Amino acid sequence: MNVSAEAGGANLDIAKLAVAALLLIGGIFAFYYFAAYSALLRVIGLLAISGGAAAIALQTQPGRRLWQFVSDARMEVRKVVWPTRQETVQTTLVVMVMVVIVGLVLWLFDMVLMAILRFLTGQGG
Structure with missing residues (x-):
């Protein structure tokens, strides 16, 4: 029973990562599709979409491991004697x-x- 729960979690992680990737690809496409509009608005929109994609990706197991790695790296940088x-x-x-x-x-x-x-x-x- 535990194996099927892990498989379901892995499938959900894959789906979340796919949604994040599609969202990011869609944001990049929209950035170039709406080239006639203000570059500032397009950049703000792309940053918002990228933030949303990152938020979705960080909800997965690989995303949580990546965030833990970044946190650990920041902690190690603070220990360095400059x-x-x-x-x-x-x-x-x-x-x-x-x-x-x-x-x-x-x-x-x-x-x-x-x-x-x-x-x-x-x-x-």
């Missing part, structure tokens, strides 16, 4: 200096290899 402005500036300066140093080393390496290649091929003059 660097101070001074740390950010110092790190940026170190990265910039290292980029210049590595660029110079690669340029010198390229010059040496080019000189060796010219010597070996006899194109150096």
Whole structure:
């Protein structure tokens, strides 16, 4: 009996997701169909329809799992210790200096290899 209840719930979830998708497709179609009307009104209408489709989709089991994932991700972001402005500036300066140093080393390496290649091929003059 429990299996049939789960199957019915899954079918209902599929139906809700289909309705949400059709609503979203219909909203996009209406946005372009009513191109002669104000863009502001069309955008507001599309946002309203998208919100309705999202509300329907969030009533399904996959939608609830997605919402739980988003909530968990927000909670984890709040736990992050962000660097101070001074740390950010110092790190940026170190990265910039290292980029210049590595660029110079690669340029010198390229010059040496080019000189060796010219010597070996006899194109150096």
